Amino acid sequence: MAAWLMLAKDASKRIGEGYDDNPETHYSWDDTVPNHSTVKVGDVIALWDAAELLGLSVIEDIMLGKATKRTPYCLKCDKADMAERKKKLPRFVCWNSDCKHESDTAGWKTKSVVTYRSRHEAGWIPARGTLTAPELRALCLKPRSQNSLRELHWSQFQQALEHGAVPLPLNIIDTAHQAIQGGHGTATIRVRKGQPAFRKQLLAIFGEVCAFTGPAPVQALEAAHLYSYAANGKHHKGGGLLLRRDLHRLFDLGLIAVNPKAKALHLLDELKSFPDYAKLHNATLAVNVTEEHVKWLTKHWTMHREAAAPNVIPQQSDATNHAPAKHGSCQVSV
Structure with missing residues (x-):
């Protein structure tokens, strides 16, 4: 690594x-x-x-x-960049090993950078x-x-x-x-066309509610895909929930998954050493979900739990398979 x-x-x-x-x-x-x-x-x-x-x-x-950047160059050799010193004087020294000119002044140029x-x-x-x-x-x-x-x-x-x-x-x-x-993860980011509309739709359905923890400031809520968006490039019906930003990232990485039968959160042991996250283990979802949501949550569970540890088997909730949501409702298709 x-x-x-x-x-x-x-x-x-x-x-x-x-x-x-x-x-x-x-x-x-x-x-x-x-x-x-x-x-x-x-x-x-x-x-x-x-x-x-x-x-x-x-x-x-x-x-x-892409951006533009303003950088100093050597006025003596007119070709090498200058290093700007923080403490030592003179302020600038030329990078060119054949020049090494020192000066309190430099030329400045603007260039395009990646x-x-x-x-x-x-x-x-x-x-x-x-x-x-x-x-x-x-x-x-x-x-x-x-x-x-x-x-x-x-x-x-x-x-x-x-x-x-x-x-x-x-x-x-x-x-x-x-x-x-x-x-x-990927080194190039696909532009998520329709993402603002997707989030707006989820807010209209669920309100300002994180599906894992309950009510949250709208600024902290992201439209989380329950599947790999980058793999298929479109928003699926029933394929999204609103999640707090940190929980969104942890869900994407599989550190948090949703038991699709119990509709309860399952955290890997690595997260349980953090009290604020540990208390979420086995907590039920804070919103109602449709069968379509459960389908995508099952795919996520299979990828991050059953594939990694086949002995981790979803268990039926003791209360009900369709426990009422604490907040929000999902009677409208996403």
């Missing part, structure tokens, strides 16, 4: 250059950065702030785009207080590297986290990696 240490620091040069970072959900870079195209879906992403490790996850998607943005919130594990900057640098393949994207020794990094002074279990990382490598 490949792993990357990436700098995400408040008020850093990266922010000034327009990079969009949120350690818990996404990270941005462009093709001017060393290793820009080497990072892949399924790799581990570890974010730090130059002082300590912030957290880690597995890259679910990498979205590509942008990259990871999505990695589903498997995010907070890790403050586990590893310091010197410890992180020592775990890189090139400890003296100054690059924003630095490759880590995965096995050594894993060992340091799981058996360090503040042990951090990484089971979620392994599970997310396996699910993504199995085809649940």
